[in-house]
Amino acid sequence: MAKKSEITPEIVAEHGLSESEYAIILDRLGREPNLTELGIFSVMWSEHCSYKSSRRHLAKFLTTGDRVIQGPGENAGVIDINDGDAIIFKMESHNHPSYIEPYQGAATGVGGIMRDVFTMGARPIALMNALRFGEPTHWKTKQLVSGVVAGIGGYGNCVGVPTVGGETNFHKGYNGNILVNAMCVGLAKADNIFLSAAKGVGNPIFYVGSKTGRDGIHGATMASAEFDDDSDEKRPTVQVGDPFTEKLLIEACLELMATDAIIAIQDMGAAGLTSSSIEMADKGGVGIQINLDKVPQREPNMTAYEMMLSESQERMLMVIQPGKEKLAYDIFEKWELDVALIGKTTDTGNLVLKHKRKKVCDIPIAPLADDAPNYDRPHVKTEAREVLEARDIHETQDYNDALLRIMTSPDIASKRWIWEQYDRHVMTDTVDSSQSGGDAAIVRVHGTKKAVAITTDCTPRYVYADPYEGGKQCVAETWRNLTCVGADPIAITDCLNFGNPERPEIMGQFVGAIEGMNEACHAFDYPVVSGNVSLYNETNGQAIPPTPAVGGVGLIPDLEKHMTLKGAKDGDTLILIGDTTGWLGSSIYLSEILSREDGAPPPVNLSTEKLNGDYVRKLIRGRRVNAVHDCSDGGLAVTACEMAFASGQGMHIVAPTNGKTHGWLFGEDQARYLLAVEENSVNPVIATAKAKGIEAQIVGSVGGDRIKADGAFDVSLEKLRAANEAWLPNLMNGDA
Amino acid sequence: MQTAVIRFPASNCDRDAAVALEKVTGRAPIMVWHRETELPDGIDFVVMPGGFSYGDYLRSGAIASRSPIVRDIKAKSEAGLPVAGFCNGFQVLTEAGMLPGALMRNKNLKFVCRPERLTVANANTRYTKHYAPKSEVTFPVAHHDGNYFADKDTLNRIEKEGRVTFRYVSNPNGSLNDIAGIVNKAGNVFGMMPHPERAIDDMHGGTDGLGLFKSIIESI
Amino acid sequence: MKALVYVGLKPGVLDPQGRTIARSLNDLGFDEVTNALQGKVIELTLNGEDAEAAEARVTEMCEKLLANTVIENYRIEMQL
């Protein structure tokens, strides 16, 4: 151990530790840490690992429910989907690395989230991605889009997990800080879930996967630090993903998991060997001793510090049942993976590291976790915006043009250029995916008649306008999207992307969004089972729009009764469930047609949401409807167009009975669904709704080859589709 | 009838192929690990599945095509054993010299996944008998390196010999002559970039692929 | 000992990667670029002393794995 002080205040600051944080370290150790130990503390107490700004707020979330097998706290959340099956899922961000190296940043994001899921014993069965880029005209946007999409596809396609859906927004607020959020869903047996708590004393610790290199050292602290103009210069090493090794790792781990050899397992994510070993030890209440000489190394002369902080990808740590070492070796060697016995569990409660015959670290584990900073950062509530009335908002004189502009606007235009680069079909259980433009992807549980429905949603402009209502809306939209395909919504994961939490107004967005989200979770009995927080998303003091992406998962008990928006038939009647007030505040109409981003966002009435959604689901199960699509971005008009594109049928919308036409067609009132209903079901559908106190009205009909709204637009379905499809390929260089 | 599916490291349509084979033959295929030096006895039909064997590193299918099991399969195919490769399997077969030509990077350099309409270019092969001549089928494609290339002489020869089995209606990758699938001269080795094994189920990709499996299985 | 193996497409084989590079360079204002070809270079580290024997072995590696001679040419450069 170093005798003389090697830790200067500069070194402490470079490690992202405040003076008071360093004082706690000195106090708990009763001495100065050496550099390796300091590095370990800095990683464990980084925002990324310790959630020091968010922890107390996340604690408010509803996290339990009848179907919750494992809530937040493990690598991913686990829910019960009957018959002994469980679904394991989580969403995670890889924003900063993707901005610096879009292909590898996005690829390793996908790899990381998959590891979180198969670490727990699940075979990954679906991937989703939620992407936010800067303005389409910004010089960097195209390059980022093409790199990120290629990276997501490159990794997921190779591993052989279908990427079945996602969402993509463009806004100037992301010009200097894009968001790349990836979600993975896996399938496991409910009685064979693997956790990370190490148990017992003297049990062998195995290292499996790729060798350790000097990758992304300080990556975890980077992810928690703001960008500035110099960041192009200070570029830290970005990790390169190796999907081939990931695929082998999945197969090997699942093979070993089918035996009883594993006591605990943890992937090495951000903060690598440090956080994986400490989390395993802390959860199990044991100590850990590691001989770093045994760690498979890619480069010569690596220091203890480098090995502990390396973020090399495709690595796992596990505690193996004594006596099963050979079994583990055999399986990993069959899959041609590096494997090494690097240490053992101990009863000291300390993390002890040996390197080149010296003890290079000896620190008590409990304080690393228990004393991690937990800040109550000051926060101010976002000021409420004025509620705009439709009658006070300019009405377009050219509805054909308005519809075309909205259907070719960045957020509404088809994202085919993106999702055609993703293998959506591998594993042959994808029942519906991005391909239909549907609300939620549907992935069959292999060999059964049931399916999982998956969606990701967030409307950042609503959250920016009103974090609380916007937070409610994100959760409500996922619930609605799952409902649209006939699923019972079960639980969510989230990825909370915000700016610098040390600024009270940003912290106010964060706190407000969480409160809104949580309110919705309670209203729907729809718990949060996993998630991720990404803070400091800003460049030169300019924060991104607050973006709490939500991933929702539901169960379709019987695929015979699933629903899509594809099935609208000639002669069907269009019924709109839910009340339309013509809410244009913070709408696409306002931003695209009037270049305004003001006004309060549509409020979400959670009990109406619940009532309407439960009714729609009942109609689907009772086979009363041919197609369902929720009304969200762009309102009734956009919803009808999307249903037209998916079903190949024209749509005719009647004029509003009261209120203004622009509000009627483009208003974004919540809790609404557009249904295509066969003639003989129309009366019962409306009558039953009325009896339940649900708004339901006939708003038009299906058929022909045009999209029309009385007193507004009348355009060719094919021409509109072509324009909607062409926007992104044109942006990306004119090649389809 | 006993079929086999070869598993290379990072094959990922091995299960998809197995499901298709079991559906058509009523019997699960034997999954054969690439390190084996010989096929088990009594195999009537071998499928090289899709995926990214060895991560598609170096060239798609290249490293897998040099594995011990492929040597044995090649020898047995020369003695008449039917062998089909889909997607990455097709790439392995060309790399192994069991089918002519090569599969290069898609013309627009992007991975492409979409249902693709194909015409049955020759309905008179062991793999296409179930289809009407010139009929159209839809199989999904999902590949990065599906751009079929062969030199002029080779191309002329396979065209003349009627060895092009499927063609794209709208070419997604730049393949010469819109070629989606071919057979060898003897007609027992077949490869195609689209995925017939992903078109055997109404819930997923349609059922146009069944004809292909029925054709070859019935010919054995 | 090191060997550098250059692998490129044969003349007459369309090179979509090269074409895209040339086009993007033109788009970026590098109008002087009239053509681009993309190839691979594989740097091998080899045990052994005998460069001549090594080169023969590397040739064998190229024929057996590193190049697909249906579409590719290769060239070997030994570095001592």
Place this chain on the structure above:
Amino acid sequence: MKALVYVGLKPGVLDPQGRTIARSLNDLGFDEVTNALQGKVIELTLNGEDAEAAEARVTEMCEKLLANTVIENYRIEMQL
């Protein structure tokens, strides 16, 4: 005028392709191979006469498009 641009991963960056190539060469009996790295070589055809000016432009092309200097190095060789 031609320019050859060699692009390779920076030392220390994981090269999964190279590693896999080395392994499979070993599997094929080429035991002397202890390491392999895979890089790209881009051959540019350029209009113009002034090699020095051209090299400066190619450097700019590398920085802007041909290499991602976060993980890659490049080297330029002008051929007259």
